[in-house]
Amino acid sequence: MTTARLERSEDALARVARGDATAFADIVHEYQSMVFSITYHFLDDRSLAEEAAQDVFLRLYRNLGSIKSPQHLVFWLRKVACRRALDEVRKLPKALPASLEDIAEPAEDPPDSDPLLSRGLRRMVASLPEDSRAVIILRYQEELDLAEIARILDLPLNTVKSRLERSLGVLREKLHRWAGGIAR
Amino acid sequence: MNPLEEKLSEALRRKAVPEGFSERVLARTRELPELPARFWDRLKAFIARPVLRWAAIGLCLVIACSVAYRARQERQRREGEMARVQVKQALRIASVKLNAARRKVQEINRGAPQSRL
Numbered sequence: 001m002t003t004a005r006l007e008r009s010e011d012a013l014a015r016v017a018r019g020d021a022t023a024f025a026d027i028v029h030e031y032q033s034m035v036f037s038i039t040y041h042f043l044d045d046r047s048l049a050e051e052a053a054q055d056v057f058l059r060l061y062r063n064l065g066s067i068k069s070p071q072h073l074v075f076w077l078r079k080v081a082c083r084r085a086l087d088e089v090r091k092l093p094k095a096l097p098a099s100l101e102d103i104a105e106p107a108e109d110p111p112d113s114d115p116l117l118s119r120g121l122r123r124m125v126a127s128l129p130e131d132s133r134a135v136i137i138l139r140y141q142e143e144l145d146l147a148e149i150a151r152i153l154d155l156p157l158n159t160v161k162s163r164l165e166r167s168l169g170v171l172r173e174k175l176h177r178w179a180g181g182i183a184r
Numbered sequence: 185m186n187p188l189e190e191k192l193s194e195a196l197r198r199k200a201v202p203e204g205f206s207e208r209v210l211a212r213t214r215e216l217p218e219l220p221a222r223f224w225d226r227l228k229a230f231i232a233r234p235v236l237r238w239a240a241i242g243l244c245l246v247i248a249c250s251v252a253y254r255a256r257q258e259r260q261r262r263e264g265e266m267a268r269v270q271v272k273q274a275l276r277i278a279s280v281k282l283n284a285a286r287r288k289v290q291e292i293n294r295g296a297p298q299s300r301l
Contacts, residue, residue, distance in 0.1 A: 018229040024213065028206045036205065037198040050202055057209045061216065118195035125196065140189065141196040172188055 005030065009070035016064050024064070027073070028057055034074075034142070035081045041137045042085035044126035052084045059084075078142060079152045082134050089130050124174045132167040135160055
């Protein structure tokens with residue numbers, strides 16, 4: 001987290017404590033992209049992701065008094081966003097196993113374009129088991145180290161390591177098959 | 185980072201929120217009952233105000249000066265008391281010595297005419 005962001009958050013939290021109603025809006029502006037991206041990468045659906053992200057901020061609003069510092073705020077938001085997204089995923093009807101042909105959609109775009117690849121990868125991530133998805137999102141979206149991910153997900157460090165390695169293996173294989181599908 | 189990890193970082197970059205997201209969140213918070221700030225938070229915020237901070241520093245300085253002044257007065261009083269005791273003792277000693285000398289003089293004065301006889 002940058003120093004400027006840290007200072008802004010610190011200021012906003014101090015204003016919240018003084019009962020300043022505009023401070024919460026500043027916090028939402030500061031962290032909306034982070035929270036929405038976590039829920040979006042979990043759910044791969046913008047409206048569901050927005051609903052979940054809004055719930056995270058509402059929960060924050062009710063628990064502002066317990067937030068001790070900007071670092072605690074970021075930790076809290078990541079943790080609650082992951083939990084909320086996991087709850088949402090579990091509520092969804094079980095999707096059929098993702099078909100790699102569905103993921104590819106190589107019709108008109110050039111097969112090697114980055115947006116296409118990114119979209120395919122996001123769908124592959126969204127098709128991972130929920131717990132592995134959380135590890136991948138926190139690792140590559142939030143660029144957290146494994147110890148931080150373990151703290152957020154309340155998991156032993158070795159579990160996080162093994163889930164990350166296993167997920168990367170699955171993604172590598174899917175990507176390989178996907179690239180093969182496009183080439184055909 | 186290997187190529188797959190780089191691709192993942194790129195694919196999972198933070199996304200822009202849908203337009204009007206924060207307004208919708210804030211509208212939902214307005215529907216919630218007003219949350220009163222917690223007592224300790226309000227107290228901390230009250231104490232943290234700059235005016236109060238300077239007032240507290242000023243008050244501390246006044247108290248420190250007053251304590252130092254009182255301590256100085258007390259020390260002077262104790263020194264004065266000690267000096268008084270010493271003077272009284274000196275006067276007592278002087279008085280004893282003077283009485284002894286007067287007795288001697290009186291004895292000498294009483295004895296002188298007898299010796300002449």
